[in-house]
Amino acid sequence: MGIINAFFLGLIQGVGEFLPISSSAHLYLYSYLLGFEYQGLSFDVMLHMGTLFAIFIYFFSDLKNIFLNAVKDFKSYEAKFLFYIFIATIPGAVAGVLLENIAERVFRTPQIVSLSLIIFSFVMFFIDRKYGGSKTEKDFNLKDAIIAGVFQSVAIIPGASRSGMTIIALLLMGYSRHSSARISFFMAIPIIFGAGIFEIRKFSMVSLNGEFIIAFLSSFLFGILSIKFLLSYLRTNNLSIFVIYRLLLGVLVILKYFIF
Numbered sequence: 477m478g479i480i481n482a483f484f485l486g487l488i489q490g491v492g493e494f495l496p497i498s499s500s501a502h503l504y505l506y507s508y509l510l511g512f513e514y515q516g517l518s519f520d521v522m523l524h525m526g527t528l529f530a531i532f533i534y535f536f537s538d539l540k541n542i543f544l545n546a547v548k549d550f551k552s553y554e555a556k557f558l559f560y561i562f563i564a565t566i567p568g569a570v571a572g573v574l575l576e577n578i579a580e581r582v583f584r585t586p587q588i589v590s591l592s593l594i595i596f597s598f599v600m601f602f603i604d605r606k607y608g609g610s611k612t613e614k615d616f617n618l619k620d621a622i623i624a625g626v627f628q629s630v631a632i633i634p635g636a637s638r639s640g641m642t643i644i645a646l647l648l649m650g651y652s653r654h655s656s657a658r659i660s661f662f663m664a665i666p667i668i669f670g671a672g673i674f675e676i677r678k679f680s681m682v683s684l685n686g687e688f689i690i691a692f693l694s695s696f697l698f699g700i701l702s703i704k705f706l707l708s709y710l711r712t713n714n715l716s717i718f719v720i721y722r723l724l725l726g727v728l729v730i731l732k733y734f735i736f
Contacts (some may be wrong), residue, residue: 496637642659
């Protein structure tokens, strides 16, 4: 695989996991466009663990306060927020377990990935322009958690984007862009952790080497930078830059597949 290849795979995972551009689509396209073979589940575990650690480190203070307050008072806002985040995880977890094999065999094709990037770009553009409001994490409730969770489950299709789906779901329900991104990041913790636990049973310590460590560190570093960038960017900007990028990439893949 090589150190440089491991570094770029970590970069793609770290950036794609948190920006609304789809890490799964980019990891697939990286291999498809450059002719690399799939690196295997053990490598996927390392990539996901890198982004999981990125969330933990970036939101460490917030997470500590949420857990401490939830333990002190089970009726507190923090306790309810944790419960809603757990509920929001269920649709994605169910979709992941039931559709994992289908996703691997059917969804990971250049046609599906390119169409997914393009179609969900238009959905993202429309919702971003027409909806959104001033609601924050304090307003997050059971209904919103279920709806956001259903949207999150759509991300099993490469190109949809887990963060993109959750952000537009929350915008649709009147949350601000910044709060939508924050809630999306909190929703990522159990889903990434669950995916890692689900895959780690197939993890082989024999395969652990320097390339795995580079991939983990790259995913971790660029994950933190991506979180910081998106939260800052969405304070004053909309999602148009990501829509344009997704459309251009989708068109590029179509041209590559059908013409070149």
